[in-house]
Every structure is written in structure tokens, then in C-alpha cells.
Amino acid sequence: MENNTIYQHLFWKSYNDHFYKPIISRYIHPYEINSALKRFSTIGKVSLEGHSVLGKPIHSITLGTGSYKILGWSQMHGNESTTTKAVLDLLSIIDAHKDSAETEEIFKSITLKIILQLNPDGCEAYTRFNANEKDLNRDAQDCSQPESIVLRAVYKEFTPHLCLNLHDQRTIYNVNLTPKTAAVSFLSPSQDIERSITANRKVAMQYISAMNTTLSHLIKGHIGRYDDGFNINCVGDTFQNLGTPTILFEAGHLEAYDRNDTRKAIYAALLQLIYCAVTKSYVAETVEDYISIPQNDKKFYDIILRNTPIKEEIKDIAIQYREELDGGLITFRPYIAKIDNLNDYYAHKELECSGLDIQINTSEKLAEEIDIVNVLINGKKLSFVKNT
Ligand SMILES: [Zn+2]
Structure with a gap:
């Protein structure tokens, strides 16, 4: 790549033409990944790395022959599919330009190995956990689960120079002290209790700083830094502790x-990261640049009904969605998360309800945690997010 502005790059400019169109839903069944891998076996080597608790195959795809090796894994948590789709976009766009000089330049410099769904049982069931109801991101030391063993074996054999730990975060996160959602958050995980900034941890910070600059053009104010409390049971902390620069990606809520x-x-962040890996331009970034990214906070609800008359009182009612798999799509089921004064909180949808006639459900008593069947505001039904 000649230009460090990825927005000038062929791989960015052709996004709308060549992103991976077969998958739009939040839900990705493992068979959809298998067919994607079949399609992309023309640009990379697909390998069977092992099996899940329920015996599903766990595949990787490896592109390039370069000496600098990058290992990524997505959907360690089965209900976190956004980064999987971004990686599929990357594969699709590389495939569309597989004979270009850009592609050749990148993949003689780096080797990229990605596991698209580390937890295929959790992906099928749309759950965070694996089929033994274990959180794989707390199993990095014990390696008690087959999926953890697969990841560790791939890591050991591939000996990456950089690891990408790809996740989604909930809709509750904002960028600290702002009413902006944390649409993308990053972390260079700690590798010890003192949160020392070691050489490898610094490299991850430098990459993040470069991605932050890039994303600032696209989603200004919506980029956060995840909490760096040390937990050796987390995969990122463990790989960082083993001396490999590791980056946590958290895809969050923007608007849709x-x-x-x-x-x-x-996708833009991944493109910037690849550019940095090829050109080594990340070395110009500083730890201070990384630290200057505001931290995540938890100040969002999905919906807030402001100043709602409840019996003799006026309260704010916060509504959250539960994501549930229903007929191959994700359904968003609203429930009451909080009834309180919520002046310090924001919502993706806010309604001023003072002086209005509000009816929530029909006969049920209002309380936190109850499911919402419907909300009538002056007799008109409040609309909720459609399934996706
Ligand atoms: Zn996660």
C-alpha cells in the first residue's frame, strides 16, 4: 500500500461492491461459515483445527506467505457475530482483488490466520457460552474445554507476532463522559497485576492508536478503551502474558x-491494522496516544421513557432488549431494566412522557425485570426494534 490513508485504498473504496453479502443477520449459523470457507478456499488454505464439545468442526483459513504472522479468532462468544462479518468482508474483498498488486504486496509481507467461529456450538445456539456452559474467555489457563485447547494448539503451532481477539460488546456502553455510544472499543490487555506496559503490550497499544486515528474519520467520538484490569483466565491477558502483542476488539452499538x-x-480498523503490519508504520504511535482514547462507561439503555407518571410518582423507565434466537433470526425482546431517576443515563431511543397517558402491558404490576408485551402512549403503540 502506498498511501497510509486507507480510505483512498482500493480495498476500502470497493467495500459496498464487494462486502460479504450472503450474511446480513446478527445470527450466523456454522453452516454459513462452512460455505463461506469453501468459497474463500481459492485465496487461502482452510484447515480443520479440531472440534467443539458437540463435535462441530473448527476451521481456520490462512492467507499469505509473509514472515509477519497475525492470528485472529472471532465468536469465542457465540452471540458476538459482528467481527465475524467484518472478517468475511475482508476475505470477500481480497477475493475480489486477488490478482491485484495490492493483494500481492500485502500477502508477501504477512501471513494472516483466522478462526471465524471458535465456539460453533455457541454460535448455533446464539449463546455466549460453549455447549458445556463454560465461558471460553475465562478458560485460558485451565484449557478445560475442547475449543480452548484448539485455540491454544493453533497459537503454539503458528507462533503469531500479533493476536486479534474479536468480540461484540453490549448496547450499554458509552464513551466516558459523553452521550456517544462506544461503537468500537479496543484494549491492549494487561499481562500482570501491575498492568505493566511491556514491549509486546506497547505494540498492541501502537496498533490500536493507529486504528483509533483511522476510525475517528468514520465514527468520530464513538471509540472507547476497554477496562484493563488483569485476569489471567482471559485469553487476551494470557497471550499477552506469553509475550505476544494481543488486541481486544469490541464491536458495539452505533445506530443499527x-x-x-x-x-x-x-473492517476499516482491520484494514488499517494490516496496513500497519505491512509498512510497520505503527512504530510511530505512542503509548500516550493509546491512553488518550477515552475509556468505556456503562451509561446507555436501549429505551428510556422520561418522566413517566407511575401511580402518584414521576419516574424514568429504562427498557433493555434481550436478544433471543427465533426461527433463524435474532429477536429483541424488551423488558424493564430500571425504574428510577435516570438523568445521568442516555438511551438509543428516548421519549418524553410527562403529561402523556402511558400504559405498559395490561394488568401486570410494573417492576424491574418484567417483560414488556406492549406500551401504549396516548393510545398509540410504541414500536420496538425488528428482528434481524
Ligand atoms: Zn465476548
Whole structure:
């Protein structure tokens, strides 16, 4: 790549033409990944790395022959699919330009190995956990689960120079002290209790700083830094502790609940990361640049009904969605998360309800945690997010 502005790059400019169109939903069944891998076996080597608890295959795809090796894995948590879609976009766009000089330049410099769904059982069931109801991101030391063993074996054999730990975060996160959602958050995980800034941790910070600059053009104010409390049971902390620069990606909420807007932002970040890996331009970034990214906070609800008359009182009612798999799509089921004064909180949708006639459900008593069947505001039905 000649230009460090990825927005001038062929791989960015052709996004709308060549992103991976077969998958738009938040839900990605493992068979969809298998067919994607079949399609992309023309540009990379697909390998069977092992099996899940329920015996599903766990595949990787490896592109390039370069000496600098990058290992990424997505959907360690089965209900976190946005980064998987961004990686599929990357594969699709590389495929569309597989004979270009750009592609050749990148992949003689780096080797990229990606596991698109590390937890295929959790992906099928749309759950965070694997089929033994274990959180794989707390199993990095024990390696008690087959999926953890697969990842560790791939890591050991591939000996990456850089690891990408790809996740989604909930809709509750904002960028600290702002009313902006944390659409993308990053972390260079700690590798010890003192949160020392070691050489490898610094490299991850430098990459993040470069991606932050790039994303600032696309989703200004919507980029956060994840909490760096040390937990050796987390995969990122463990790999960082083993001396490999490791970056946590968290795809969050921008505007659309299908998160295809965030997906594009993650794609931009990945493109910038690849550019940095090829040119080594990340070395110009500083730890201070990384630290200057504002931290995540948890100040968002999905909906807030402001100043709602409840019996003799006026309260704010916060509504959250539960994401549930229903007929191959993700359904967003609203429930009451909080009834309180919520002046310090924001919502993706806010309604001023003072003086209005508000009816929530029909006969049920209002309380936190109850499911919402419907909300009538002056007799008109409040609309909720459609399934995706
Ligand atoms: Zn996660």
C-alpha cells in the first residue's frame, strides 16, 4: 500500500461492491461459515483445527506467505457475530482483488490466520457460552474445554507476532463522559497485576492508536478503551502474558441493531491494522496516544421513557432488549431494566412522557425485570426494534 490513508485504498473504496453479502443477520449459523470457507478456499488454505464439545468442526483459513504472522479468532462468544462479518468482508474483498498488486504486496509481507467461529456450538445456539456452559474467555489457563485447547494448539503451532481477539460488546456502553455510544472499543490487555506496559503490550497499544486515528474519520467520538484490569483466565491477558502483542476488539452499538454499520467500522480498523503490519508504520504511535482514547462507561439503555407518571410518582423507565434466537433470526425482546431517576443515563431511543397517558402491558404490576408485551402512549403503540 502506498498511501497510509486507507480510505483512498482500493480495498476500502470497493467495500459496498464487494462486502460479504450472503450474511446480513446478527445470527450466523456454522453452516454459513462452512460455505463461506469453501468459497474463500481459492485465496487461502482452510484447515480443520479440531472440534467443539458437540463435535462441530473448527476451521481456520490462512492467507499469505509473509514472515509477519497475525492470528485472529472471532465468536469465542457465540452471540458476538459482528467481527465475524467484518472478517468475511475482508476475505470477500481480497477475493475480489486477488490478482491485484495490492493483494500481492500485502500477502508477501504477512501471513494472516483466522478462526471465524471458535465456539460453533455457541454460535448455533446464539449463546455466549460453549455447549458445556463454560465461558471460553475465562478458560485460558485451565484449557478445560475442547475449543480452548484448539485455540491454544493453533497459537503454539503458528507462533503469531500479533493476536486479534474479536468480540461484540453490549448496547450499554458509552464513551466516558459523553452521550456517544462506544461503537468500537479496543484494549491492549494487561499481562500482570501491575498492568505493566511491556514491549509486546506497547505494540498492541501502537496498533490500536493507529486504528483509533483511522476510525475517528468514520465514527468520530464513538471509540472507547476497554477496562484493563488483569485476569489471567482471559485469553487476551494470557497471550499477552506469553509475550505476544494481543488486541481486544469490541464491536458495539452505533445506530443499527443489525450492527452492519459497526461491521464496516471494524473492517476499516482491520484494514488499517494490516496496513500497519505491512509498512510497520505503527512504530510511530505512542503509548500516550493509546491512553488518550477515552475509556468505556456503562451509561446507555436501549429505551428510556422520561418522566413517566407511575401511580402518584414521576419516574424514568429504562427498557433493555434481550436478544433471543427465533426461527433463524435474532429477536429483541424488551423488558424493564430500571425504574428510577435516570438523568445521568442516555438511551438509543428516548421519549418524553410527562403529561402523556402511558400504559405498559395490561394488568401486570410494573417492576424491574418484567417483560414488556406492549406500551401504549396516548393510545398509540410504541414500536420496538425488528428482528434481524
Ligand atoms: Zn465476548
